[in-house]
Amino acid sequence: MRFPRRAVATDKEKVEKLIISAIERGVNYFDTAYIYPESEAVLGEVLAKNNVRSKVYLATKLPHGRCKSIEDAEKIFSEQLSRLRTDHIDYYLIHNISKPESWGKLKAIGIEEWIAAKKQNGQIGQIGFSFHGSQDEYMQLLDAYDWDFVQIQYNYMDENYQAGRAGVEKAAQKGLPVIVMEPLLGGKLATGLPREVDKIFKAANPERSAVSWAMSWLLDQSAVTVVLSGMNAMEQLDENIAIADLSEPGMLSAQEAAVFEPVAEAFKRHYKVDCTGCNYCMPCPSGVNIPGCFSAYNARYAMGYYAGMQMYVLNSGMSNKKGSNARSCTKCGACEKKCPQHIRIIAELEAVAKKMEPWYVRGAMAVVRKFM
Ligand code: SF4
Numbered sequence: 001m002r003f004p005r006r007a008v009a010t011d012k013e014k015v016e017k018l019i020i021s022a023i024e025r026g027v028n029y030f031d032t033a034y035i036y037p038e039s040e041a042v043l044g045e046v047l048a049k050n051n052v053r054s055k056v057y058l059a060t061k062l063p064h065g066r067c068k069s070i071e072d073a074e075k076i077f078s079e080q081l082s083r084l085r086t087d088h089i090d091y092y093l094i095h096n097i098s099k100p101e102s103w104g105k106l107k108a109i110g111i112e113e114w115i116a117a118k119k120q121n122g123q124i125g126q127i128g129f130s131f132h133g134s135q136d137e138y139m140q141l142l143d144a145y146d147w148d149f150v151q152i153q154y155n156y157m158d159e160n161y162q163a164g165r166a167g168v169e170k171a172a173q174k175g176l177p178v179i180v181m182e183p184l185l186g187g188k189l190a191t192g193l194p195r196e197v198d199k200i201f202k203a204a205n206p207e208r209s210a211v212s213w214a215m216s217w218l219l220d221q222s223a224v225t226v227v228l229s230g231m232n233a234m235e236q237l238d239e240n241i242a243i244a245d246l247s248e249p250g251m252l253s254a255q256e257a258a259v260f261e262p263v264a265e266a267f268k269r270h271y272k273v274d275c276t277g278c279n280y281c282m283p284c285p286s287g288v289n290i291p292g293c294f295s296a297y298n299a300r301y302a303m304g305y306y307a308g309m310q311m312y313v314l315n316s317g318m319s320n321k322k323g324s325n326a327r328s329c330t331k332c333g334a335c336e337k338k339c340p341q342h343i344r345i346i347a348e349l350e351a352v353a354k355k356m357e358p359w360y361v362r363g364a365m366a367v368v369r370k371f372m
Pocket residue numbers: 283284285286287288290328329330331332333334335336345346349
């Protein structure tokens with residue numbers, strides 16, 4: 001998704017150097033998706049040209065919103081094989097399926113039988129789903145099918161957000177590998193940290209970079225199987241490989257592990273709503289992703305406008321056809337009684353809608369939903 005680009009097209013020369021260098025140094029898992037512009041085709045081209053397909057596991061994703069029938073899924077899958085120049089996908093995901101109802105719709109068109117046939121004939125190795133919804137939706141989805149693996153957003157700032165640590169632990173209890181995306185929160189945990197956060201990290205270990213802290217938090221956890229970091233420059237690849245080479249579960253000392261609590265607290269001092277992401281208020285009968293809205297709203301103040309808006313549009317505005325955004329709240333009041341933090345959820349959601357849903361964001365969300 002984050003392949004380097006030259007003007008409007010992917011910079012194939014740079015991409016090839018990155019991919020081949022990564023493989024030579026032991027990277028063996030490549031994650032792409034049908035909807036990432038040019039990504040599958042460029043990856044397929046590089047792997048075929050260098051004859052290295054057999055050295056890697058390929059992961060790609062089915063855009064389930066485009067599958068009104070099983071024929072749609074079949075057509076997309078065939079196109080993916082052709083783009084990736086392969087006869088099988090090692091790790092196949094239902095892309096961003098954040099609502100149990102969406103899985104219900106796929107079941108109704110026969111997705112389970114389709115997956116079983118694809119696994120049987122070897123075209124799909126492992127089946128999983130990628131996820132950006134709320135924790136209780138994740139738990140329901142996890143139990144809704146006999147998945148082989150899961151892919152979730154997870155990093156030290158998202159410990160209680162989306163699937164969160166509880167989601168990682170539940171997957172591990174089921175014996176499922178956990179593939180982590182957004183380890184650096186789209187780069188926000190790598191650069192531009194609030195000054196107080198930077199100070200805490202430096203005081204704990206001046207040698208470690210912000211990237212090293214964020215990656216180590218994940219690689220320290222035995223339930224984390226793969227960390228997907230969207231590298232688009234050789235320096236990023238070098239840094240990530242150097243960190244991974246020195247990492248193993250349980251490597252953080254007690255002193256190092258203790259640094260994340262004050263760091264998260266320092267981030268949170270910039271927050272507007274004291275939501276802990278506990279999910280007790282969920283589900284909302286109108287489909288509002290309450291903790292998701294608050295988390296993105298807070299990120300806007302702690303990490304900057306673009307970080308917050310990106311989270312908001314992705315996680316709250318577009319996770320289903322109807323939208324899970326703050327403006328969808330009908331003020332029924334069901335959630336407020338359940339919040340242990342006594343947050344005035346209705347009033348706060350109004351503030352979120354005002355700040356996070358200007359006309360151009362509403363317009364963008366409406367366009368994207370049309371294609372879901
Ligand atoms: S008040 Fe709004 S957010 Fe809360 S449960 Fe009702 S519709 Fe959902």
